Amino acid sequence: MADKLSNNYVNETKSHLKRSNLVLLVCDYDGALLQPSPDGGEGHMAETVHDHLEKISAIDAVRLAIITGRSPLNMREQVQIPNCHYLCNHGLEISGPELNFRHSVAEKMREHVHEAANTLRVQLRIDRAVVEDRGLTAVLNYRNVMESHVSSLMAKTKNLLANAVRERKIRIEEGRRTLEIMPAVDWDRGKAVKMLHHTLRAEYPGSQVGLLYVGAGGMDETAFKYV
Template identity: 30%
Template sequence: MSNATDSDDGTDEPDAETAPEAAPDADHEIPVPLRDNLHAIVEELVNHEGLLVALDFDGTLATIERRPDEAAIPDRTREAVAALADHPNVAVAVVSGRELADVRERVGLPDVSYAGNHGLEIQADEYEVHPTARDAEEDIARLCDLLRDELADVDGVIVENKGVTATVHHRLVDDESVPVVENAVEALVATRDDVRLTTGKDVLELRPAVEWDKGEAVRELYDELVPDGERWLPVYVGDDTTDEAAFSLLGEPGLGVKVGDDPGTEAPYRVADPESVRAVLTWLSDYGVGFLDADRRNVPVGTA
């Protein structure tokens, strides 16, 4: 993570028996960027009663693979997510461009919430689909069939029908053929008023023409998961351009964490890779939650 500097706020020395620990023992793995910004992070935790952690999947919980069906969450990461979700006053959600059923199966944790297709599908207390998106399913299926026919001669292209959206993957396509894929998708979408085109890492995405994105998904999850009248800290972790909507939504009240070194992000913090994400989740579970709504007199000097 980047930005923020440590400072001493002049509070009294804490009682060793009651103070939350700011940092783990020497054997506990914690990313350097997290240590560099410990003061700012602890300050936010102290100022809130609970924690909502929303996590992208590909490139965040799992490494990006050449084929989308090969992506898998490591066991240690799954354990870190489960441990964090098990805390009181903590809710965890996975927010993905994948179809909800797909990402839920890959994560495999029943005690977290899910948002699929960039939030057009949400499962918190119950399963919901955006009504405009549901109406578009047949059109999306027809567009997928047209694109498969038109791009049949392009090696490596994958047209994925995700129900209420579709993704055209060109990571495996030769560089000289990528414009052929892009032009075909753009030309098809240009003939439709009910579908819009967005882009991500080596993908083109066809979505219903509705103003909905991962930012709106996080807002909806916050409304559903946070008890009325309580002030929880929203945290969003993601690596792709589609995650910028969530970073923009959080602004000052939340913590946005960009995974990787892509420039031009709205997130104020960064970590290097999915392994660093796992370490952050572990720190939050083992130490960070202890600062939620903590008495400042018991917070170690120099952390908040």
């Protein structure tokens, strides 16, 4: 990352923003906005971070978006920021002032995700491994699993879900001490950011709409490629 943030990179970014009439700022919720818990549990957003986001969302020339693997319901409970776009379930669901979207094919495959989550919940039986069904996606969280059990957990999980993956009912993505269970559709964070970016460009024809993406996880790579 240090190599990427060279003086040329910073200068090019500044130049890009100066040419823009409107800037779309997309932040990964768990990776960029939350303070990690020292015991490996649920992170939290510092009050100062929330205050800064509210100030950013009030700037006329900025559109703020938060992207996350969490469900829309969870995000509404966790953080409420005026005029913010929420790209939930890794962008399969998008809500905000200019766009309300739910991936229709992923919606039809919801039952496959539910079955996978239920299979893990019933059969995995590894202490401190938590399975959460988020609707269009699910997640296996193993942040608190003993390190000596992680390799066994990964192998057992992939074995339990192998048929569903092979039949293209689901796909599995690795997160930060999580396994993300996704519907097997041609969609990712990059495509979600592209949709929102193009929506804003159509909403403001003739304007230069810049884009900044802040994230640190493997699932953010598709968004960085689009940016």
